[in-house]
Amino acid sequence: MLRVALALIALAGPLAAADEEVVLGLSRDTVSITTNFEGSEILIYGAIKRETPIRLDPTLEVVVTVAGPDRPVTVRRKERVAGIWVNTDAVEIDSAPSFYAVATSGPLDEVLRDTEDLRHKISIPRAIRSVGAPENVTDTAAFTEALIRIRTRQGLYRTAEGGVELTEQTLFSTAIDMPANLTEGTYDTRVFLTRDGEVVGRFETFIGVRKVGLERFLFTLSREQPLAYGLLSLAIAIAAGWGASAGFRALKRG
Known part of the structure; x- marks a missing residue:
């Protein structure tokens, strides 16, 4: 009897997860970097396929992320010594995306819980991995924040709260601006469906960025x-x- 119950639970899991699925489209899945490349805009659009009627409470939300290739980064702190700016402390960040964009259908802290953000690494700070630091550096978080500020100014890190247009809980679309200073490689593209801050569905694809x-x-x-x-x-x-x-x-x- 126990085996039958476990089998029914195992079958029920996939069916529940398949109630809402993402059908995704991209305006282009390849970006070509040429000598006169000045950036590109990728339109990400799709629909939500359902096996059951639309649930309106809680409402569905959509989060889209596009991440460039991960690379280790050394962040250095500059301080003024004897009137001269010099490098003092340095922290090696183990892995940081060369480009990262997040677009949501509402405020990020409302459409996504912290626990879900930690599990799926959706927000910019969660997408950066920094394990260790020198013993003389006690404020390692400041180095990660500095990297985010620098790459945000460069147009490489972007958060667009409310940047996903969601129509009748079924159709969604957003535009991701990709700057001229892109790193060649595969850009992972993810779409998350959330209800009450919890991820209830996801879809993954990729965009290829190549020099030509x-x-x-x-x-x-x-x-x-x-x-x-x-x-x-x-x-x-x-x-x-x-x-x-x-x-x-x-x-x-x-």
Whole structure:
């Protein structure tokens, strides 16, 4: 009898989780970085597929995240010593996304509980992983906050509360602005459905960001043939200098 009860519970779990599912679309799933790349906007849109009637209490909310490749980062603190700004303390952050955007259908603290944020690492601070720090540094959180401030100013970290348009608890859409200074790689895209702050459904896909054309050629050359890349850079610099000099001489003669 116990085995039958456990089997019924196991079957009921997936069915309950499948009551609301995300059907997602992207305006584009690839971003090409060229020499004149100035950024891109990705439209993320979709619908919520249901097997049961819409629940209005509590209402459904949507959270969308787009995360670039994770990299370790060293954050240094500068202090004024004898009238000169110098680096003092430094903390190695184990993993931080090179780009991170969060868009929600409402205020983040209302649509997502802290426990769910901790479990799924949805907000920007939760997406950054910093395990250890030097013994002489006691305020490690300040270094993480500094990294967030810097990358927010650079347009690499963004939070858009209310940035997801949700229509009749079924259709949703948001636009994610991706700046020109993107890191090449795979950008994980996640959509979370929440009720009363708890995640009740999720969907994951990805956006590919790749260098193409001259950007790809120079990047590959710098990694695979650094000597040839250095010589090419030197030749371009000499040619540019000679061209500018010749132009000035022509202007003086004119």
